[in-house]
Amino acid sequence: MIISASRRTDIPAFFGDWFINRIKEGFAMYRNPMRPTQVFAVSLHPKDVDAIVFWTKNPKNFLDKLKYLEEYTYYFQFTITPYGKDIEPNIPPKDEVIQTFIELSNMIGKKRVIWRYDPIIITDKMPLSYHKEKFEELCEKLSPYTQKCIISYVDFYSKAVDELNKINAKDLSVEELYNVFGAIGSIGKRYNLSVETCTEDVPIEQLGLKKAHCVDGELIRELRKEKGFCEDKEYKKDNNQRKACGCVQSIDLGIFNTCKHFCTYCYANFSRNSIIKNVEKYDEKSPLLCSYLDLEKDEVRIREKDGSRKIEKDNILQEKFNELKTIEQQSFCTMEEVFSKEDSNDWLEEKVLEYLRKIKNTIEI
Structure with missing residues (x-):
């Protein structure tokens, strides 16, 4: 199994102690986001985990915990964008985040630290020329410490559209997106970065770019071979993601409405009040993240390789x-x-x- 930690919240930034406690105890539990009363338990023992994919904007406080992951195959999706506090209110100063990126890369190798310039947001104050300038500045600082940059344009999710409208974010046409990706991609190439687009239905191959596989079966196989695993596993496409998504199947341990970065464009947060309420339930020793188990109402299931089975309570x-x-x-x-x-x-x-x-x-x- 591949563990995603997490598309729904920033576990390395805010819940690192919880995650390492789960590693130590050997299992975690998570709720089905489409059916919250259904709870799954999954093994986190190294023999059961093919890889862990971390998603983060600030893993600074997680670096000293990497020593607990020596038996695991893992890599990071690390987002660094050029936005200020008006869009990303709780992200530390960019110079500090960049230094964390460099430190992480030096610890685990640049193949395992993937830079996300994501999402790209075009406004009157941040036109394409702004992004070209800022992206190149970041390329100069980050390219020695990574091999890949994943980009995408902001999605106007119903949960984020009001906030995006407040900053006059532009909903671009396919032709406009093509020009944006072409400009950003050409800069990345100059810095020997593989630039890939995430869930974009745009013919980027004509620009010499690739479609991203953020939970990347090929990379996982490569990293596992480097750790001495000889199996040649095939990982299936994750049909729970959007059609244009290239990710393979994974199990996400996160929960929506718990990320305290409070980014304007976030698809995983519905409201600040919900976040505050959920985070109050955080218990670093609980198998569930920011949630209490209801013995009477919750259905508990053991997650297995090809499905799950119910626990009789x-x-x-x-x-x-x-x-x-x-x-x-x-x-x-x-x-x-x-x-x-x-x-x-x-x-x-x-x-x-x-x-x-x-x-x-x-x-x-």
Whole structure:
């Protein structure tokens, strides 16, 4: 399985302690965004995780946690744009973010740090000439530390359209987009960057550009081979994404309405009040991010390679699981023997059942 962390929120920036606790304990839980009462548990043991894709705008506080990921294949999608506090209010000064980008690249290698100049927003105050100038300035600073830059034009999602209208963002035609991508792409080429477009239905191949695969099966296979894995896995296209998206299937551990960057163009946040309310539920020791499990209402399922299976909670609610062996917050290392079994799903189910029992006992107290 490929883990996405996360398209829905910035886990490295805001929830790094939670993620590493999940790594240490060997599993995480996440809600189905289309059916929030459906909760999945997924193994995070290295043998079950093909790769982790991090999405972030500021992983500075996450760098000291990379030591816990040595057994994993992973890479970063790192967004750096030329916008100010009016559009990206909680992003640190760009010079600081650039320095973090450089530090991360020096730690894990430039192949594993992909720069996103994304989204491009054209306004009267930020015409194409503005982006050409700013993009080149960033290329000068970042190109020695990455091999690839992914670009896209802003999407006028219903959740973001009001804010985009406030800054008079322009909804460009296909021909206008073609000119924008051509101009940005030509600059990137001068700096030996592979420039790719994300989910854009524009004939960019004519410009010598590529369509992006942000969750990239080919890159993951390459990185896994570098770590000594000999298998040649094929990863299926993610049909849950837009038609023009080139990503392969992944499991996203994030939750909408939790990103505290508060960017004007964000598709993952509905309102500031919702973000504040959800973040109040953050518990770095909980399997779920910024969410509480409801024993009665939530359906809990074990995520497997080709689907999932339901956990029967009735026995727990009726207190018929007294014979279940308790697993008391065992460390990642002490669980190695259990994980080494041929099928780790038995362990994962036991772990989830124990978590459900703890919730039940807490409610009763």
